[in-house]
Amino acid sequence: MKEIALKAGDTVVVARGDLQALLDALAARDYTLIGPTVRDGAIAYCEIRTVEDLPAGWEDEQDGGTYRLHRRGDGRLFGFTVGPHSWKQFLYPPVLKLWEARRNGHGFTVHRDESPQPRRAFIGVRGCELAAIGVQDQVFLHGKYVDSTYQARREGVFIVAVNCGHVVSTCFCVSMKTGPKVGKGFDIALTEILDADGHRFVAEAGTARGAEVLAAVPHRPADASDRAAAEVVSANAEQAMKRSMDTEGIRDLLYNNAEHPRWEAVANRCMTCANCTMVCPTCFCHTVEDVTDLSGSHAERWRKWDSCFTMEFSYIHGGSVRPSASARYRQWMTHKLASWIDQFGTSGCVGCGRCITWCPVGIDITEEVRAIRETDRAAEEG
Amino acid sequence: MIPQPFRIRQFRQETHDTFTLELEPANGAAPAAFQPGQFNMVYVFGVGEVPISISSNPASPRLFMHTTREVGTVTKAMRRLKKGDIVGVRGPFGTPWPVEDSAGSDIVIVAGGIGLAPLRPALYALINNRDRYGRIVLLYGTRSPNDILYQKELKQWRAEFDLEVYVTVDRAIGSWRGNVGVVTQLIPKAPFDPLSSVAFVCGPEVMMRFTVQELQRRGVAEDKIYLSMERNMKCATGFCGHCQYGPTFVCKNGPVFRFDRIADIFGKREI
Ligand SMILES: Cc1cc2nc3c(=O)[nH]c(=O)nc-3n(C[C@H](O)[C@H](O)[C@H](O)COP(=O)(O)OP(=O)(O)OC[C@H]3O[C@@H](n4cnc5c(N)ncnc54)[C@H](O)[C@@H]3O)c2cc1C
Ligand code: SF4
Ligand code: SF4
Numbered sequence: 001m002k003e004i005a006l007k008a009g010d011t012v013v014v015a016r017g018d019l020q021a022l023l024d025a026l027a028a029r030d031y032t033l034i035g036p037t038v039r040d041g042a043i044a045y046c047e048i049r050t051v052e053d054l055p056a057g058w059e060d061e062q063d064g065g066t067y068r069l070h071r072r073g074d075g076r077l078f079g080f081t082v083g084p085h086s087w088k089q090f091l092y093p094p095v096l097k098l099w100e101a102r103r104n105g106h107g108f109t110v111h112r113d114e115s116p117q118p119r120r121a122f123i124g125v126r127g128c129e130l131a132a133i134g135v136q137d138q139v140f141l142h143g144k145y146v147d148s149t150y151q152a153r154r155e156g157v158f159i160v161a162v163n164c165g166h167v168v169s170t171c172f173c174v175s176m177k178t179g180p181k182v183g184k185g186f187d188i189a190l191t192e193i194l195d196a197d198g199h200r201f202v203a204e205a206g207t208a209r210g211a212e213v214l215a216a217v218p219h220r221p222a223d224a225s226d227r228a229a230a231e232v233v234s235a236n237a238e239q240a241m242k243r244s245m246d247t248e249g250i251r252d253l254l255y256n257n258a259e260h261p262r263w264e265a266v267a268n269r270c271m272t273c274a275n276c277t278m279v280c281p282t283c284f285c286h287t288v289e290d291v292t293d294l295s296g297s298h299a300e301r302w303r304k305w306d307s308c309f310t311m312e313f314s315y316i317h318g319g320s321v322r323p324s325a326s327a328r329y330r331q332w333m334t335h336k337l338a339s340w341i342d343q344f345g346t347s348g349c350v351g352c353g354r355c356i357t358w359c360p361v362g363i364d365i366t367e368e369v370r371a372i373r374e375t376d377r378a379a380e381e382g
Numbered sequence: 383m384i385p386q387p388f389r390i391r392q393f394r395q396e397t398h399d400t401f402t403l404e405l406e407p408a409n410g411a412a413p414a415a416f417q418p419g420q421f422n423m424v425y426v427f428g429v430g431e432v433p434i435s436i437s438s439n440p441a442s443p444r445l446f447m448h449t450t451r452e453v454g455t456v457t458k459a460m461r462r463l464k465k466g467d468i469v470g471v472r473g474p475f476g477t478p479w480p481v482e483d484s485a486g487s488d489i490v491i492v493a494g495g496i497g498l499a500p501l502r503p504a505l506y507a508l509i510n511n512r513d514r515y516g517r518i519v520l521l522y523g524t525r526s527p528n529d530i531l532y533q534k535e536l537k538q539w540r541a542e543f544d545l546e547v548y549v550t551v552d553r554a555i556g557s558w559r560g561n562v563g564v565v566t567q568l569i570p571k572a573p574f575d576p577l578s579s580v581a582f583v584c585g586p587e588v589m590m591r592f593t594v595q596e597l598q599r600r601g602v603a604e605d606k607i608y609l610s611m612e613r614n615m616k617c618a619t620g621f622c623g624h625c626q627y628g629p630t631f632v633c634k635n636g637p638v639f640r641f642d643r644i645a646d647i648f649g650k651r652e653i
C-alpha cells in the first residue's frame with residue numbers, strides 16, 4: 001500500500017490485525033514502548049514489544065479497597081481501566097539519583113547524569129491519565145522553576161491514548177471533566193470497537209507526528225458509521241459511570257471547613273499508610289536523601305517519592321507540624337481539591353479512582369467531599 | 383539546581399548553641415546578590431542540606447553569613463566544620479522583607495531567638511539608609527541572657543544609628559538587670575506610631591501569633607505586618623511539597639509573608 005499523507009485531526013480505521021504495525025512503526029522511530037500488561041494479578045505498565053504483551057481479554061473490577069482481574073469473554077485489548085501503576089513512574093521516577101559529588105583540592109565537584117533519556121511511547125493512556133500528565137506538566141515545567149529531570153523524560157514522549165469503553169465503580173472522570181474520552185495532549189487516540197463488523201480501532205491523529213506514524217500503518221479512512229460507533233463507545237462509558245463528585249465551589253467549601261468534624265471521623269479509619277498518594281498520578285511530593293561512602297570523599301543525593309501522610313513530612317525542630325491523622329488527611333484532600341487550584345490553576349484530582357481502590361480501608365474521596373458538603377458549616381452559619 | 387562549593391572564611395561561635403559561618407565562593411564565582419529575608423540551602427558534604435537565612439549585610443553580596451542554631455543532624459555536623467572547610471550552597475531563595483517599600487514609616491522589628499538572624503540583613507539595609515525611615519525599634523526576646531545574639535552590633539547600632547533596642551529574656555540569670563518576660567510584653571509600650579509603622583516579625587510560631595495580636599491591638603494594620611514562616615524544606619524550588627502552608631509554598635511564596643495574605647490560615651491548628 002502506498003503511504004497516504006495524513007494530518008493532525010484526521011481519523012482512520014486500523015484493523016486489530018494491523019495494530020502490531022503501529023507498534024512496529026513506533027519502534028522503528030526509536031521509541032521504547034511502554035504499555036499495559038498483567039503482572040501479579042493487576043494491570044501494570046511495563047516495556048512491551050508486541051500486541052501479544054497487551055492484556056487481551058482481561059477486565060478489572062474495582063471498588064473501595066478491592067481490585068480484581070477476570071476474563072471478560074472477548075478479545076478486547078484495552079477492556080480494563082487503570083491499575084495501581086500510573087505513567088508518572090516514567091516521567092517522575094519513584095527513586096532517582098539527582099547527582100553525585102566528589103571531593104577534590106578545591107572543595108568538591110558535582111556531577112549530574114545528563115545522558116539522554118530513552119524516547120518512550122506510552123501505549124494506552126486513558127483520559128484521566130492524560131489529564132494527570134498535564135497536571136504534572138504544570139507542576140514541573142510551568143512554574144517559577146523547571147524540573148530538568150522531568151523535562152528530559154517528558155520531552156520525547158509519544159502518547160497513544162485510548163478512549164475508555166469500560167468503566168469501574170471507582171471511576172469519576174466525568175465529574176472531573178477528564179474522560180472517558182481523552183482530552184488534549186495525545187499523538188494518537190484509539191477507540192477500540194468490537195462488533196458485528198469486526199475488531200478494529202478508530203484512530204485519531206492528535207499531532208503531526210501522530211499523523212505521520214498513522215500514515216505508516218495500514219488503514220482506511222474512517223466513515224460516518226465508524227465515527228458514530230466510536231462516539232457510542234464513549235457515550236456508553238459515560239452512561240455507565242456511577243460515581244461522581246460535585247466540584248461546584250469546592251475550593252472554598254474545603255477552605256471554609258478546615259475545622260469540620262468529618263476530618264476526625266475519617267482519621268479514625270485512615271491508617272496513614274500513604275497508599276493514596278503513591279498511586280495518585282498527580283501527587284508530586286518527594287524527599288531527598290544525602291549519602292556518602294565510607295571514605296567520605298564521594299557523596300550522592302537521591303530523590304524519593306514522599307507523602308504528606310507521614311509524620312516526618314512536616315517535621316521541623318520540636319515536632320511535626322501535622323501530628324494528627326486528621327490534619328494529614330485534611331492536607332491531602334484539601335491539597336488535591338482546593339489549594340492545588342491556587343497553586344497550579346487546575347484541580348489536583350483527575351477522578352481516576354486509584355486512591356479509593358488502593359485504600360486498605362476503602363476511604364472514598366468523593367464520599368468525604370459529599371459528607372462535608374452536606375454539613376457545610378459556612379453554609380449553615382450563612 | 384546543584385550546590386555550589388563555598389569556603390568557610392570564618393567560623394564564629396555566637397552563643398553556646400549558635401554559630402555563624404562566613405562563606406565565600408570556592409570556585410571564584412561571584413555569589414548572587416540577595417535581599418534581606420532570603421535564605422540559602424546549605425549542604426554539608428554527604429550529610430544533608432538545610433534552609434538557613436542569610437544574615438549578612440546585603441551591601442556586601444560577596445559574602446554569605448549564616449547564623450545557625452545547632453538542633454539536629456545537619457546543623458550539628460555544620461557546627462563541627464572549621465575555617466577553610468567547604469560547604470555547598472544553593473540560593474538565594476524566597477521573598478524579602480519590604481525594606482525599600484517601607485521608606486517613610488516607622489519600623490518595628492520583633493524577633494524571637496534565632497529569629498533575629500534573618501532580620502539582621504534588614505537592619506543593615508535600614509541603617510544603610512537611616513534617614514529614609516522614622517523610628518526604628520527592635521524588640522528582641524531570648525530564653526536567657528546567654529542566648530542574646532549579635533551583642534556587639536546591638537550596642538553599636540543603638541549608639542550610632544538611633545536604633546531603639548529593647549531586649550527581654552524569659553529567664554534572668556547572673557547579673558541581668560534588663561527586662562524579663564516574653565517579647566510580646568514589650569509591644570504595648572514600644573515607641574512607634576502604630577498608624578504609620580511597618581512591622582517585621584520572625585520567631586517561633588506561637589511567639590508570632592501573640593506578636594500579631596499585640597500589634598493589631600495597638601492599631602497596626604494587617605497589611606503592614608510581615609512574618610517569616612518556617613516549614614520543612616527539601617528543595618526550595620516548589621517541587622518537594624514539604625513546605626506547603628495552606629495554598630502557599632513557603633520556599634517560593636515566602637518565607638516572608640504579608641500577614642493579611644495568610645491571615646485565614648495563620649494560627650489554625652496543624653495547617
Ligand atoms: C526559610 C528558613 C530559614 C531558616 N533560617 C534559619 C537560620 O537562619 N538559622 C537557623 O539556625 N535555622 C534556620 N532555619 C531552621 C533550620 O533549617 C533547621 O533548624 C534545620 O533544618 C534543622 O536541621 P537538622 O538536620 O539540624 O535537624 P533535624 O531535627 O535532625 O532535622 C530533621 C529534618 O527536619 C527538618 N527540620 C528540622 N527543623 C527544621 C526547622 N526549624 N525548619 C525547617 N526544617 C526543619 C530538616 O531539614 C530535616 O529534614 C530556617 C528554616 C527555614 C525554613
Ligand atoms: S486523588 Fe484519587 S481519584 Fe484523584 S487523581 Fe489522585 S488517585 Fe485519582
Ligand atoms: S496530596 Fe500530599 S503527597 Fe500529594 S501532592 Fe499534596 S501534599 Fe504532596
Ligand code: FES
Pocket residue numbers: 614615616617618619620621622623624625626631632633634
Ligand atoms: S521546599 Fe520543596 S516545595 Fe518548598
